[in-house]
Amino acid sequence: MSSIVRTALYPLITAGQSAVRAAEHSATPEALRAIDAALCSLPVNELDDQAERILNAAIQAVSVAEDTEEWALLAAVEHQMSRLLIEPDGAPVDHPAVQAVFFLAARCGTRFTTRSKDAMERRTWEASPERNAWDRAFTAGVEALGKLSAAIGGSDNGRALDKAMTAFLTAVRRAIPYAALYETRRALVEAARAYGLFVVGMRQPMPVGGRWEWARRIGGATFLFEVELPHMDGDPYGAVAVRRIAEDGTAGPVRYIPLGPDEERRRAVTEAQYRI
Numbered sequence: 094m095s096s097i098v099r100t101a102l103y104p105l106i107t108a109g110q111s112a113v114r115a116a117e118h119s120a121t122p123e124a125l126r127a128i129d130a131a132l133c134s135l136p137v138n139e140l141d142d143q144a145e146r147i148l149n150a151a152i153q154a155v156s157v158a159e160d161t162e163e164w165a166l167l168a169a170v171e172h173q174m175s176r177l178l179i180e181p182d183g184a185p186v187d188h189p190a191v192q193a194v195f196f197l198a199a200r201c202g203t204r205f206t207t208r209s210k211d212a213m214e215r216r217t218w219e220a221s222p223e224r225n226a227w228d229r230a231f232t233a234g235v236e237a238l239g240k241l242s243a244a245i246g247g248s249d250n251g252r253a254l255d256k257a258m259t260a261f262l263t264a265v266r267r268a269i270p271y272a273a274l275y276e277t278r279r280a281l282v283e284a285a286r287a288y289g290l291f292v293v294g295m296r297q298p299m300p301v302g303g304r305w306e307w308a309r310r311i312g313g314a315t316f317l318f319e320v321e322l323p324h325m326d327g328d329p330y331g332a333v334a335v336r337r338i339a340e341d342g343t344a345g346p347v348r349y350i351p352l353g354p355d356e357e358r359r360r361a362v363t364e365a366q367y368r369i
Contacts, residue, residue: 102136102139102288102290103290105131105134105135105136105284106135106281106284106285106288106290108131108134109128109131109132109135109277109280109281110278110281110295111131112124112127112128112130112131112277113128113274113277113278113281113295115127116128116270116274117267117274117368119266120266120267120269120270121266122159122164124270125155125158125159125270125273126159128155128273128274128277129152129155129156129159132148132151132152132155132277132280133152135148135280135284139287139288140283140284140287140288141287143283143287144280144283144284144286144287147276147279147280147283148280148283148284150276150280151273151276151277151279151280152280154272154273154275154276154277155270155273155276155277157273158269158270158272158273159273161269162200163197163200163201163204163265163269164269166193166196166197166200167197167262167265167266167269169193169196169197170190170193170194170197170258170262171262172193173188173189173190173192173193173194174190174193174194174258176189176190177190177245188245190241191238191241191242191245194234194237194238194241194258194261195238197234197261197265198230198231198234198235198237198238198261199234201227201230201231201234201264201265201268202227202231202234204227204230204231204268205224205227205228205230205231221300221301222271222275222298222299222300222301222369223268223271223272223275224301225301226264226267226268226271227268227271229264229267229268230261230264230265230267230268233257233260233261233263233264233265234261234264234265236257236260236261237254237257237258237260237261239257240253240254240256240257240258241254241257241258275297275298278294278295278296278297279297281294281295282294282295282310291312292310292311292312292313293310293311294309294310294311295309296308296309296365296368296369297309297310297369298369299317304319305317305318305319305336306318306319306320306366306369307365307366307369313339313340314337314338314339314340315337315338316335316336316337316338317335317336317337317338318333318334318335318365319333319334320332320333320334320362320366321333321334321349330351330352330353330354330359331351331352332349332350332351332352333349333350333352333362334347334348334349335347335348335349335350336348
């Protein structure tokens with residue numbers, strides 16, 4: 094492939110990454126449609142078999158996330174909560190808002206306990222970050238349901254309810270496209286590799302329970318990251334542990350990057366943890 098053609102392919106990869114970031118920030122069916130469009134714009138005639146297979150899996154995962162019924166349940170919660178806010182105090186506990194929150198929380202609990210069809214096959218469901226995302230949504234849903242019941246009963250204030258509902262809906266919006274975003278990031282890396290571009294992959298979550306929190310493909314190597322908590326020897330900031338895994342599987346030494354008082358660096362680490 095000529096350097097001119099490779100240069101023309103760079104914007105297609107970065108467009109896909111931009112679409113992923115938009116969905117990470119605020120996932121909606123429209124954001125997922127933008128990801129689908131970005132993936133479908135990648136020329137398959139320049140892909141090898143592995144890259145094409147992974148691309149097709151990503152497109153399928155995005156389609157599943159785009160059409161899932163949780164979007165309708167989430168919209169019902171938002172609608173019924175808006176209705177509740179304009180009704181007088183003393184709304185009955187069987188208000189449709191309570192039912193809507195209950196149904197969405199229960200659905201999150203079901204997704205947490207049952208492996209979804211688009212779950213990542215190379216990892217056990219128990220160690221899957223997607224399962225963890227649904228667990229966070231379910232836990233936030235139970236909390237929101239409690240705050241809603243307390244607010245209706247007059248024993249809690251609206252501020253606590255608003256905070257709990259925001260946390261719940263945010264967690265749901267993160268959980269719905271979790272697997273789709275994972276597969277999309279993977280597909281963009283494989284496409285860049287197949288196109289002969291220098292690979293700069295996005296952050297990918299690692300299996301739950303292991304040492305490493307996230308990974309990132311850069312060039313021909315994969316870099317693993319873990320945030321080290323401050324030690325008891327007076328370090329108030331901690332560090333980021335990094336290990337380079339070469340393409341042949343050879344692991345380099347673990348290196349530590351102190352966080353120190355650098356607010357920008359610590360903010361970047363916090364953002365990385367949020368995105369995964």
